[in-house]
Amino acid sequence: MITSCEQYHEESSYDRHRMSGHFLDWASQPAVFKAYQGIEPLEMPRDVALPKRPFSSLLKEKAGKGGSIGDIKGLSRILLLTNTLTARARHPDEHFYYRSAASAGALYPTEIYVVIQGVTGLDDGLHHFAIHRHGLHPLRQGDFTTPILGMMQAREGRIPQVTFFLTAIFFRSAWKYRTRAYRYHLLDTGHVLEDLMLALKGEGLPAALSYDFDDRAVNRFLGVDEKREGALALVHVFDPSPSRGGEGGKTTELPEAIRRASVVSAREVEYPAIRQMHEAASQIVKGLLPETRMVHELGLEVESWTKIRDLPAWPEKLEYPDALFQRRSKRNFVDKAITGDQMSAFIETVCAGEGRDATPKYDSSLAIGLLVGSVDGIEQGFYVLDHTCREIGVIAKGSFEGKMAQVCLDQMWLANAGAHFLFLTNLDMLSSTWGPRGYRYAMLTAGRLGQRLYVAATAMGLGCCGIGAFYDGEARELLGLNEGSRLLYLVAVGPVKKL
Numbered sequence: 001m002i003t004s005c006e007q008y009h010e011e012s013s014y015d016r017h018r019m020s021g022h023f024l025d026w027a028s029q030p031a032v033f034k035a036y037q038g039i040e041p042l043e044m045p046r047d048v049a050l051p052k053r054p055f056s057s058l059l060k061e062k063a064g065k066g067g068s069i070g071d072i073k074g075l076s077r078i079l080l081l082t083n084t085l086t087a088r089a090r091h092p093d094e095h096f097y098y099r100s101a102a103s104a105g106a107l108y109p110t111e112i113y114v115v116i117q118g119v120t121g122l123d124d125g126l127h128h129f130a131i132h133r134h135g136l137h138p139l140r141q142g143d144f145t146t147p148i149l150g151m152m153q154a155r156e157g158r159i160p161q162v163t164f165f166l167t168a169i170f171f172r173s174a175w176k177y178r179t180r181a182y183r184y185h186l187l188d189t190g191h192v193l194e195d196l197m198l199a200l201k202g203e204g205l206p207a208a209l210s211y212d213f214d215d216r217a218v219n220r221f222l223g224v225d226e227k228r229e230g231a232l233a234l235v236h237v238f239d240p241s242p243s244r245g246g247e248g249g250k251t252t253e254l255p256e257a258i259r260r261a262s263v264v265s266a267r268e269v270e271y272p273a274i275r276q277m278h279e280a281a282s283q284i285v286k287g288l289l290p291e292t293r294m295v296h297e298l299g300l301e302v303e304s305w306t307k308i309r310d311l312p313a314w315p316e317k318l319e320y321p322d323a324l325f326q327r328r329s330k331r332n333f334v335d336k337a338i339t340g341d342q343m344s345a346f347i348e349t350v351c352a353g354e355g356r357d358a359t360p361k362y363d364s365s366l367a368i369g370l371l372v373g374s375v376d377g378i379e380q381g382f383y384v385l386d387h388t389c390r391e392i393g394v395i396a397k398g399s400f401e402g403k404m405a406q407v408c409l410d411q412m413w414l415a416n417a418g419a420h421f422l423f424l425t426n427l428d429m430l431s432s433t434w435g436p437r438g439y440r441y442a443m444l445t446a447g448r449l450g451q452r453l454y455v456a457a458t459a460m461g462l463g464c465c466g467i468g469a470f471y472d473g474e475a476r477e478l479l480g481l482n483e484g485s486r487l488l489y490l491v492a493v494g495p496v497k498k499l
């Protein structure tokens with residue numbers, strides 16, 4: 001029985017000497033688009049003006065202070081920028097679609113729901129985002145301000161005009177990754193979430209992110225089958241006029257037919273470790289912020305710290321949102337260095353505070369490391385970033401990337417990447433501060449930063465690929481992490497042969 005993140009992480013670890021062969025059962029391949037029997041999605045307009053601008057300016061901009069989502073076009077634009085189909089591949093029987101947010105194995109476990117109030121052209125109520133139709137499945141009608149306030153941990157005395165809910169459908173990733181899939185539910189959802197946060201920021205809207213809510217109440221409200229699908233993140237856009245709202249809110253159980261939409265395959269297999277970990281993490285511990293930063297909890301000795309320089313202008317080739325829409329995973333890294341400016345831009349990407357420091361506790365659940373392979377002006381080696389102090393610290397000089405490629409299930413093309421960003425945590429510290437829910441904070445934050453790196457790389461004409469597959473014990477040994485610390489996610493960046 002899994003009751004802690006240490007246990008789940010161990011149970012889902014890869015070990016070179018204990019990898020059992022796993023054949024994909026193509027007959028049980030999960031559906032990637034959620035469908036509700038008898039409910040047609042209302043398609044939203046796609047001809048919406050998109051906010052063309054440098055990605056760097058969006059990233060560095062302060063979060064919006066006021067405003068609301070005025071009409072259906074506004075919501076359409078936000079959802080288009082949050083996740084949309086961007087590329088098509090021909091498969092034997094049908095087309096397969098890739099999306100703007102990366103996903104382990106292109107299995108796309110994340111679903112988006114939205115509760116709206118006063119958006120012209122749309123009924124108030126709960127809707128599910130049907131990505132393939134760029135539409136909304138209406139699930140509940142009415143004013144749900146009161147139940148939403150009840151689900152929120154920090155009420156802040158404000159009323160949300162719109163609340164986005166991100167869930168994961170467990171079997172979608174578990175079909176391929178089995179027990180390890182919960183990692184991908186969280187990382188993948190972090191990728192989508194970052195796109196949503198950036199889209200809201202681009203609209204100048206004040207958004208509040210929460211990983212802390214009453215799981216059961218939210219899942220019931222969304223009408224998902226809790227055994228198969230679970231909410232992972234909520235994002236509120238607060239109403240500028242606090243007097244409005246507050247009424248309404250009968251949340252009767254949604255019909256069984258709606259809950260059945262969480263079934264994505266006729267032959268689903270349940271992996272108990274996933275359910276158990278998700279359940280364990282349903283408790284919220286009102287932990288204080290840890291006194292030390294995560295980067296100091298990894299058991300690493302920093303030889304020296306250097307201030308990270310500001311980069312006034314990034315070397316960008318593509319604007320946002322083109323960079324977002326053209327984002328793909330690239331593995332054809334070439335033996336060419338990342339320039340000093342490109343590296344500074346990447347470091348700014350993961351350190352940029354806005355949108356992260358609004359939730360310092362989530363931020364403090366994670367540390368960031370860097371393996372430099374080929375970067376102009378920076379010696380090869382293992383470094384850590386202190387994003388709060390904007391400093392970079394040397395752990396060890398030397399060549400690590402080839403060894404890390406072996407650690408990553410011998411995905412040897414990783415050895416050619418200019419740099420590997422490492423998302424690290426001390427699981428013991430997560431547990432003692434926030435209990436198992438801390439695992440959600442760290443993994444979702446890692447996913448968010450991974451998505452940022454992808455978009456930044458694409459904007460600069462570079463390649464990027466997220467890596468969730470590695471031998472966990474070997475990664476810890478290679479990096480010299482202490483007993484409680486682990487690599488959670490790796491994102492490789494650098495020049496590639498062809499974008």
Ligand SMILES: Cc1cc2nc3c(=O)[nH]c(=O)nc-3n(C[C@H](O)[C@H](O)[C@H](O)COP(=O)(O)O)c2cc1C
Pocket residue numbers: 098099101102103104105106184187188191327328329330331411465466467468469
């Ligand atoms: C959490 C996560 C883990 C991933 N792990 C790997 C990996 O270990 N190896 C790999 O080649 N690609 C990996 N990817 C990239 C995905 O395979 C890729 O995002 C997916 O196939 C969709 O393709 P696209 O990113 O080009 O749109 C990962 C992506 C994510 C988000």
